[in-house]
Amino acid sequence: KAGVTQTPRYLIKTRGQQVTLSCSPISGHRSVSWYQQTPGQGLQFLFEYFSETQRNKGNFPGRFSGRQFSNSRSEMNVSTLELGDSALYLCASSLSGDVSWPNSPLHFGNGTRLTVT
Amino acid sequence: QKEVEQNSGPLSVPEGAIASLNCTYSDRVSQSFFWYRQYSGKSPELIMSIYSNGDKEDGRFTAQLNKASQYVSLLIRDSQPSDSATYLCAVNSGGSNYKLTFGKGTLLTVNP
Numbered sequence: 001k002a003g004v005t006q007t008p009r010y011l012i013k014t015r016g017q018q019v020t021l022s023c024s025p026i027s028g029h030r031s032v033s034w035y036q037q038t039p040g041q042g043l044q045f046l047f048e049y050f051s052e053t054q055r056n057k058g059n060f061p062g063r064f065s066g067r068q069f070s071n072s073r074s075e076m077n078v079s080t081l082e083l084g085d086s087a088l089y090l091c092a093s094s095l096s097g098d099v100s101w102p103n104s105p106l107h108f109g110n111g112t113r114l115t116v117t
Numbered sequence: 118q119k120e121v122e123q124n125s126g127p128l129s130v131p132e133g134a135i136a137s138l139n140c141t142y143s144d145r146v147s148q149s150f151f152w153y154r155q156y157s158g159k160s161p162e163l164i165m166s167i168y169s170n171g172d173k174e175d176g177r178f179t180a181q182l183n184k185a186s187q188y189v190s191l192l193i194r195d196s197q198p199s200d201s202a203t204y205l206c207a208v209n210s211g212g213s214n215y216k217l218t219f220g221k222g223t224l225l226t227v228n229p
Binding site: 031097102 | 148149151159160161162163166168205207209211213214215216217218219220221222
């Protein structure tokens with residue numbers, strides 16, 4: 001079974017631009033979460049989607065948005081990029097999105113490394 | 118602001134020793150706790166999940182949870198060089214849905 005696939009692996013953008021990152025979850029997984037990882041702040045939760053609905057959102061500005069499609073694939077968008085948005089963006093999928101299910105752990109993709117210059 | 122604090126590293130242990138990793142959290146209502154391992158340049162992978170007070174063992178790994186003290190720990194017995202990685206403690210704050218708050222991690226080095 002293929003794992004969580006994130007594209008692209010690397011991105012270089014300029015301040016003020018916008019960027020879209022893509023995530024394909026493991027086949028059959030209906031929950032997709034996004035996290036930002038930086039050396040200073042560590043891993044921080046961005047949002048979680050289940051059946052095309054955003055169920056939770058982290059403490060990020062409105063420039064960060066996401067969506068989930070009917071096939072569970074997800075995209076996140078960052079508008080008006082700032083230097084501080086440089087990070088590794090990780091997507092994770094879960095079968096049910098329910099933390100109490102022992103057979104529904106989070107599986108992380110390899111991430112998209114975004115560099116803003 | 119819900120916080121997860123891990124003991125500052127790096128932690129260095131000899132091969133075969135027990136490595137002890139600790140974590141405290143601030144959100145008293147949290148019910149789900151996780152330990153992830155992240156190798157350099159790789160994505161996090163789940164090692165253990167724990168939901169009830171007490172110990173949970175899986176092979177060489179034991180997770181311990183004390184909700185009264187808001188404390189979670191991970192013991193790695195018979196540490197191997199392949200265990201060298203950053204260990205991340207995560208606490209769920211999204212009720213039954215995934216919304217993990219991660220600690221900043223402890224870098225473990227196991228010396229042959």
